Amino acid sequence: MECVVQGIIETExxxxxxxxxxGLCGVNKEALRIHELCLKSSPNLGFVASEVRLVCDLEQPEPTWTVRHVGGAMRGAGADQLSVLVRSVLESKASKNVLRLFYTLGYKLEYEQLRVGFSFKFQRGAQITVTVSCVNKIPKLHAVDDAVPVTPGIQLVEVTAPATSETYNEVVQAVSSFSEYLAPLIHLSKPGVSTGVAPTAKTAAASLMSDVKGMKM
Incomplete structure (x- = not known):
């Protein structure tokens, strides 16, 4: 399972x-450059359409592929009360021939995108990952170098943490508690729930940058 919240922030x-x-994480950031392909199954593969994502980490010396399937979100009155989305996720490492395999199985390419930015991975009540990235569309098939921003001037922020059916309550609390520290700069909510740019973001950023400059003097 995976616990996740998302938000947007202006690039500036x-x-x-x-x-x-x-300052919050206490670890160095990691560069992020992810090529992602979304594939959907043909009708003859089952009664319910299947969607998988092939994710290639281009920051690795030898690009590595991962097959990722995101299942449905947890439902019920209890889940509705949570500020964090809890969903099932399946991931598996794959070889560079994975795209050819899925084409053979009858899957079709829906779209592909390139995410460029950075991430922080750390332990704070759960194994939390924060990614900040510019999401780019790829106008021509596999032409990663021609990618252009989907929403110029806006970047996506995502906070995720793995969980199980036994631990998700604790993980939800950890993600929710950490997200509160980012509240002045960014509103984080369940994927699909748009809250827009935080109105206090520019003021909070100016104050933070001023404090950093003061420490350097």
Whole structure:
């Protein structure tokens, strides 16, 4: 299972967010450059359409592929009360021939995108990962170098943590508690629930940058 919240931030404020994350996480950031392909099954593969994502980490010396299937979100009155989305996720490492395999199985390419940015991975009540990235569309098949931003001037922020059916309550609490530290800069909510840019973001960023400059003097 996976616990996740998302939000957006203006690109001009990303430096301030990075400084805040560096202080909160206590670890160095990791560069992020992910090529992602979304595939959907043909009708003859089953009664319910299947969607998988092939994810290639281009930051690795030898690009590595992962097959990722995101299942449905947890439902029920209890789940509705949670500020964090809990969903099932299946992942598996794959070889560079994985795209050819899925084409052979009858899957079709829906779209592909390139996410460029950075991430922080740390332990705080759960194994939390924060990613900050510009999401780019790829206009021509596999033409990663021609990618252009989907929403210029806006970047996606995502906080995720793995969980099980026994631990998700604790993980939800950990993700929710950490997200509160980012509240002045960014509103984080369940995927699909748009809260827009935080109205306090520019003021919070200016204050943070001023504090950093004061420490350097």
């Amino acid at each position: 404020l990303v430096e301030a967010l990075e400084i805040l994350l560096q």
